[in-house]
Amino acid sequence: MQIYRKVLAYITYNDKLLVFTHRDAPEAGVQVPAGTVEPDESVEDALYREIAEESGIEQQELRLVKHLKTYLYYAEHKQQRHERHVYWLEFVHEPLPAWERSPQ
Template identity: 50%
Template sequence: MRIVRKAYAYVTRGNHLLIFRHPDFPDAGLQVPGGSINPDETSADAALREAYEETGLTQLRLGVFLGEQQRDLSDFGKAELHHRYFYHVWCEEDTPAKWQHHETDPSDDPIQRPIRFEFFWVALPDGVPPLIAGHDAFLPALIAHLGL
């Protein structure tokens, strides 16, 4: 089984969390920004980079480290074990309630470019729908950190 290091960003603005869907791949479920950690970067740097790349936002600030986990992806037909790092990231700009952005350099599938994402804000703590593949694992830590 291949081990892959991943970093994820819980991007918040006020008491709202940013999540997204893949309009062209509905089976990908609802997710938070994240992706592979490059060999020359820290997990914190990767979380912030992925948040910038996937969302198109420009005014983001790294918050606290929320936790790490290992996630076996065999239930998705992949012989991969993801070592995941989750961070809080503050959004310091005004955004629409919903928008689309194209990631031009996806780490998961370099052949499929660009990938279209549809982003939207959901209310914390009770308005977050189920997220795919454990992306919601550290939401309780985020909610506690924000005092919600």
């Protein structure tokens, strides 16, 4: 069975965790930036790409605090095995009180 590599980003600012909901898919619930590592892409490159795609936050606006964990997970609803890489990052710029991001 193929293993899909995934990244998850826990981004904090002033002891608050960045979370979001998809405007077009609210049924997905509250989430953190996350996604799939593409073939021939490093885990760290995928981490920053997914953060930018889902939040608009760029790498230079973040400080990597630490790699928290890597673990295997079976996504039963998709019948897939995932290797999940979890990171903690800190937002180092002054954020807007709230923002709306539209996927490109």
